[in-house]
Amino acid sequence: MCFRRIKIKLKNFLYFYFKPLNQSRPKMNIIQKYVQVFRQANAYSLYILFVMLVVYMLNQLDRYALSITSVETAQSLQYGDKSCLSLPGYPKEMSNLCKNLTQSACEQFVINGTNGTLEHLCKYDFNGQGIEYQILAGPAFILIFTFTGILISLFADKFQNRRVLILTSSLIWWSLMTILTGLTKSYWQLLLLRFGLGIGQAGCNPLATSLISEYFSLELRGAALGIYNWGIYTGYSMAFAIGNQILKHLNWRWVYILCGIPGMIVGPLLFLSVKEPKKEVIYEEAEPSSSLQIEEESNTQKLGKAAKEFLKPTLLLLCLAGSIRNAAGYVWGYNNNTYYKQMGQTADQISSFLGVIPLVFGIIGSFVGGFVSDRVAKKAQPWTRIWVLVLSQVILKNKNLNFYFNSFKIIAAPFVFCVLFFDPPYSYYFLIPSYIFGEMWVGVCLSVVVELVPEMLRTTGIGLYFFIISNIGGNMQTIVPSVQSAIKNAFNLSDLQAFRGALYIFFPGEYVIGSALFLLTLFVIKRDLKRFNEQDTNSSITNLLYDDYKKNSDDE
Numbered sequence: 370m371c372f373r374r375i376k377i378k379l380k381n382f383l384y385f386y387f388k389p390l391n392q393s394r395p396k397m398n399i400i401q402k403y404v405q406v407f408r409q410a411n412a413y414s415l416y417i418l419f420v421m422l423v424v425y426m427l428n429q430l431d432r433y434a435l436s437i438t439s440v441e442t443a444q445s446l447q448y449g450d451k452s453c454l455s456l457p458g459y460p461k462e463m464s465n466l467c468k469n470l471t472q473s474a475c476e477q478f479v480i481n482g483t484n485g486t487l488e489h490l491c492k493y494d495f496n497g498q499g500i501e502y503q504i505l506a507g508p509a510f511i512l513i514f515t516f517t518g519i520l521i522s523l524f525a526d527k528f529q530n531r532r533v534l535i536l537t538s539s540l541i542w543w544s545l546m547t548i549l550t551g552l553t554k555s556y557w558q559l560l561l562l563r564f565g566l567g568i569g570q571a572g573c574n575p576l577a578t579s580l581i582s583e584y585f586s587l588e589l590r591g592a593a594l595g596i597y598n599w600g601i602y603t604g605y606s607m608a609f610a611i612g613n614q615i616l617k618h619l620n621w622r623w624v625y626i627l628c629g630i631p632g633m634i635v636g637p638l639l640f641l642s643v644k645e646p647k648k649e650v651i652y653e654e655a656e657p658s659s660s661l662q663i664e665e666e667s668n669t670q671k672l673g674k675a676a677k678e679f680l681k682p683t684l685l686l687l688c689l690a691g692s693i694r695n696a697a698g699y700v701w702g703y704n705n706n707t708y709y710k711q712m713g714q715t716a717d718q719i720s721s722f723l724g725v726i727p728l729v730f731g732i733i734g735s736f737v738g739g740f741v742s743d744r745v746a747k748k749a750q751p752w753t754r755i756w757v758l759v760l761s762q763v764i765l766k767n768k769n770l771n772f773y774f775n776s777f778k779i780i781a782a783p784f785v786f787c788v789l790f791f792d793p794p795y796s797y798y799f800l801i802p803s804y805i806f807g808e809m810w811v812g813v814c815l816s817v818v819v820e821l822v823p824e825m826l827r828t829t830g831i832g833l834y835f836f837i838i839s840n841i842g843g844n845m846q847t848i849v850p851s852v853q854s855a856i857k858n859a860f861n862l863s864d865l866q867a868f869r870g871a872l873y874i875f876f877p878g879e880y881v882i883g884s885a886l887f888l889l890t891l892f893v894i895k896r897d898l899k900r901f902n903e904q905d906t907n908s909s910i911t912n913l914l915y916d917d918y919k920k921n922s923d924d925e
Contacts, residue, residue, distance in 0.1 A: 410593075414584040418593055420643055421577040424540055425600025427632045428573045430607050431547040431566065434628050435506060436703045437612030438621035439497030440710060445621065448556040450499035450850070452864045453491050455713070467491035468711070468865050497707045498868070501556065503847045506703040509560050511843035514567035515836040521572040522832025523672060530645050532828075536576040537640040543569025544632025551625035575832040582819055582827065583646040594816050602731030602808075605702065610724025613706075613716040675822065675829040679837070682893040684821055688837040690886030691814050695842030697785075697879035703846060704872065711865050714793055722797040730801050734808035781807035782884070785877040789869055807880065810887070849875060 410418075435442070443449040453475035455467040467490060470478060475493045521535060546565040553559045578594060585593040608628070615624045678684060709719050785807065787799040815834070822830030849871050857867035 410585060410589055417584050417643060418581060418596055420639055421581055421597050422600050422603070423635060424536070424573060424577060424639065425597060426604040426607070427540070427544070427635060428570050429601055429604025430611075430628050431543060431604075431625075431632065432510075432570065433605055433608040433702060434547065434550075434612060434624050435563070436706050437608050438616065438624050439502055439703075439707050440495070441497075441616060441621035442559070443495040443497045443499075443502060446553070446556050446559060447495065448499075448501045449495050449497060451493055452496040452498075452711075453493055454496060454711075455491055456489065468863055496711070496864075498704075498850065498853075500847065500850050503703075503850055505560060505563050507699075507844045507847045509563040510567040511839055512567070513564050514571045514843075515839045517568045517571035518575055518832045518839075519672065519829075519836050522575040522829045532576050532580060533640060533643045533645055535572055536580075537636050539569050539572035539576070540632050540639065541569075541636040544629045544636070545569075547625050547629030547632070551622040551629075574835050575828055578815065578819070578831050579828040580643075580646065587820070590816060590819065594819075598815070599732045602727045602804075605731075606724050606726075606728035609706070609727075610720045613720035613724075617716045671826060671829055672833075675826045675833050678822055678826065678830060679833055682896075683890060684818065686886060686890040686893060687814065687817065687821075688834060689841075690883050690890060691810070691834075692838040692841035693879050693886060694810060694883030695838045696845040697842075697876050697883070699842050700846045700849060700872065700875040700879075704849070704868075708868065708872065709793065709796075711868070712793055712796075718793070722794070722800075726797060726800045727804060730804035731808050734805045782877045782880040785880055786873070789872055789876065810883075845875065 440454075451472075453467045453470040453472070467475065467478070470491060472493045475491045478489070478491045480488055480490050521539070524531075524535070543566050546562050546569055550559065550562045550566070553562060577597065581593050581597055582590055611628070612624045615627060679688060705723070706719060709723075781803055784799045784803040788796050788803060791799065815831075818834045819827060819831065852874060853864075853867045853871040856862060856870040857864065860867075860870075862870065
């Protein structure tokens with residue numbers, strides 16, 4: 370009986386989201402509907418989307434090269450924590466013997482070799498963890514990345530006909546920083562180059578998403594931004610697939626050099642082939658001074674107005690929820706390669722799984738999120754787009770969707786928990802549903818932010834959004850070593866067991882917290898839009914969700 374009820378509810382859910390707009394036409398599957406949506410975009414707009422996707426892919430590839438080379442870089446430049454590690458060339462069963470050994474036991478541990486001589490199985494060496502590594506992955510990159518992103522967004526809003534030039538310069542700069550990282554001789558040089566990488570990569574998201582938003586209409590924007598966010602999974606997966614193979618055949622320095630070269634080639638192509646979208650400027654004869662005032666606003670005033678928008682409860686909660694959910698991704702993204710190496714996985718095993726699973730199933734999750742978001746925005750009230758954010762993390766009762774569940778049921782979090790609970794290869798398999806359900810939030814959340822921010826502040830607003838979620842999410846991983854140490858001392862665990870315990874807190878734990886905050890957003894967005902409607906004036910600056918809300922209110 371229980372199984373039958375669940376089956377009916379699931380059927381109602383799928384019917385609501387994927388039924389055709391016209392009941393008389395034949396039903397189409399999700400891929401066919403996706404193709405139908407993008408037939409409305411012209412060829413050049415799709416080319417712009419493809420170029421932005423490639424740029425974002427290179428952005429992620431160069432960023433996560435540090436995660437792939439964490440152990441080798443730490444051992445070469447001598448920084449971070451140490452632990453007992455197995456020497457390469459031994460089977461997993463023997464390598465596992467090194468996991469829980471102290472320094473003295475590790476250095477003295479030997480086995481009988483094939484020719485009867487004693488051989489060392491373990492070594493006490495830098496393990497690619499510790500506060501030094503987390504600083505490289507977090508504050509050294511994130512702080513300069515986010516502050517520079519705000520400055521670039523302000524500059525791009527003031528000189529909107531220079532966005533392609535700024536994006537090209539950013540791409541070439543961060544590619545150069547990546548190549549130079551392969552030539553570093555000390556930890557401090559690596560730290561400075563991470564600062565440089567953050568400066569270059571800061572312009573990617575606000576500039577690219579601003580261009581995409583102007584090349585695609587509201588009906589297509591959610592799916593277009595979802596496609597753009599495929600760059601996260603493409604670049605991330607390429608870092609594992611390519612990086613681990615380069616490590617296997619060459620060394621960690623070549624990972625950075627070979628990952629940085631493509632950006633030096635794509636940069637000139639971007640500049641020569643991408644055009645700034647043409648805008649039709651309309652001047653009001655009755656109020657010429659107001660137009661002039663908007664044009665002459667300083668960057669400080671524009672930033673102040675954008676910050677004021679983000680103090681509204683809807684955007685504030687949306688950014689906080691996105692930050693917590695983003696933190697889970699950062700912690701896992703910069704520590705999973707080290708985690709699987711400590712679990713005895715080889716470079717071939719890691720690249721074969723993590724080079725494919727995030728690419729395929731992360732894209733599926735992002736695509737479904739953008740598509741469903743557009744369907745909801747087209748059929749229902751504007752705030753129901755945020756339901757996609759909640760449903761990608763939890764399922765709950767809601768009369769507007771005709772979809773009933775008796776209590777909260779977490780979708781993605783249990784699978785993420787199982788990623789850490791089970792050993793490889795089963796750990797990899799649980800990443801598949803984690804990406805499908807857990808990654809729908811990316812394009813949807815960004816799409817809602819774009820629609821809530823007034824058009825004249827859009828690029829600045831996007832930059833401010835990434836500033837918030839990146840600072841909270843990207844710097845939270847610096848707490849991981851302290852939590853790991855506290856767990857180790859409190860429960861007398863090995864380094865690996867304590868590391869896994871810390872990941873439980875910062876990976877599935879933050880999925881649950883982010884879901885709860887997305888849910889709270891639903892309770893304030895409708896109130897904010899009603900308040901905006903009551904205070905409506907003849908202002909020339911409005912946001913897209915308010916326009917939709919007012920239209921629906923007038924129709925009623």
